[in-house]
Amino acid sequence: MLFAEDNGFLFSPSAVKNLYYTPCDKNYMFFEMAVSLWKNLLQTTKERILQQRRMSLYNGAHGYDEELLKKKLQQFAGGSINLSKEDNGIGILTLNNPKLMNAFTGTMMVELQERVTELENWKDGKGLIICGAGNTFCSGSDLNAVKAISNSQDGMNMCMFMQNTLTRLMRLPVISVALVQGKAVGGGAELTTACDFRLMTPGSEIRFVHKHMGLVPGWGGAARLVRIVGSGAALQLLSGAARVDPERALHLGLSEETLLSSDETRALEEAQAWLSQYTEGPASVIQAVKKVVTAGRELPVEAALRTEKDVFGTVWGGPANLQALVRRPKHK
Numbered sequence: 001m002l003f004a005e006d007n008g009f010l011f012s013p014s015a016v017k018n019l020y021y022t023p024c025d026k027n028y029m030f031f032e033m034a035v036s037l038w039k040n041l042l043q044t045t046k047e048r049i050l051q052q053r054r055m056s057l058y059n060g061a062h063g064y065d066e067e068l069l070k071k072k073l074q075q076f077a078g079g080s081i082n083l084s085k086e087d088n089g090i091g092i093l094t095l096n097n098p099k100l101m102n103a104f105t106g107t108m109m110v111e112l113q114e115r116v117t118e119l120e121n122w123k124d125g126k127g128l129i130i131c132g133a134g135n136t137f138c139s140g141s142d143l144n145a146v147k148a149i150s151n152s153q154d155g156m157n158m159c160m161f162m163q164n165t166l167t168r169l170m171r172l173p174v175i176s177v178a179l180v181q182g183k184a185v186g187g188g189a190e191l192t193t194a195c196d197f198r199l200m201t202p203g204s205e206i207r208f209v210h211k212h213m214g215l216v217p218g219w220g221g222a223a224r225l226v227r228i229v230g231s232g233a234a235l236q237l238l239s240g241a242a243r244v245d246p247e248r249a250l251h252l253g254l255s256e257e258t259l260l261s262s263d264e265t266r267a268l269e270e271a272q273a274w275l276s277q278y279t280e281g282p283a284s285v286i287q288a289v290k291k292v293v294t295a296g297r298e299l300p301v302e303a304a305l306r307t308e309k310d311v312f313g314t315v316w317g318g319p320a321n322l323q324a325l326v327r328r329p330k331h332k
């Protein structure tokens, strides 16, 4: 790395510029442009890293070594996490390891983190559907990997890694839906709670089986479940390792709706139609809506109000607001 005055590299751009060019030199202008582009890139990268840190829960101060854990996770390969970003602003994130009921291998955990980063930077994103390949949702961690890293330090690091990723997923400025087809078990059940909404197909189930594995949820699923269904129902679901069918999920408020079809393709179409009623409109406005709700959900009221004020400032007088003022729609 050669330059950039304010970021600790060896030579500043102005030092290099003065060394080689005079202001009338044609190359001088190109040099200036290149430096400016470089600075912008650095600034954007810095901002992205800072944003990721802000959105995450754990870092080195918590004894968490992400790079070391990622190296370990890379040893447990298989499956993939695929993201397709549609023109209508809805992303489809597919957990793809159908041989193991879409259990999370180590590489899938790392890929999930990468896809979340991609979604954080998706300017046109408005909605997200998470589903599993082969008409089933997800059966949690790959038990082969879990067995191989069952020592307590690796377990804690994996727990912090997944909590960081799922917290960032939950805070994405898009409206997210878990499309539960087949089974959502263990970590798969936890993943559904990191979405804003859950839709279930007939015959599907959500099941927190952790007790039978001698565990409690570790991907943040218990904390989120309590907020979704209340502490009494969460205690029942976790201590009973109960199978939650679509009817019970609806009754508990764990699911928004039972879809009509359990066919893989048709259920996805239904989920897209359901989600589009909330993603209609400009991305800037939908993202702002999600941000104020996230603040209200997570922050003490005064901090949430301040965030709401800041987010309001991003849409007030913006293109959608100005167009609406011209149209003066009546909301009958």
Ligand SMILES: CC[C@@H](C(=O)O)C(=O)SCCNC(=O)CCNC(=O)[C@H](O)C(C)(C)COP(=O)(O)OP(=O)(O)OC[C@H]1O[C@@H](n2cnc3c(N)ncnc32)[C@H](O)[C@@H]1OP(=O)(O)O
Pocket: 099, 100, 101, 103, 104, 139, 140, 141, 142, 143, 144, 146, 183, 185, 186, 187, 188, 190, 209, 210, 213, 215, 216, 217, 218, 219
């Ligand atoms: C911190 C860890 C914790 C967490 O993340 O919070 C966890 O997630 S621990 C993992 C919890 N999950 C499980 O214990 C799931 C165990 N599997 C099952 O209970 C069942 O397989 C099923 C998910 C209910 C599906 O049953 P069924 O429809 O009858 O299919 P099969 O049992 O035949 O499964 C097909 C195939 O897939 C393998 N499989 C399923 N889940 C996993 C998994 N999590 N890890 C590894 N392998 C998994 C299963 O063993 C079958 O393979 P074969 O035995 O080779 O046929």
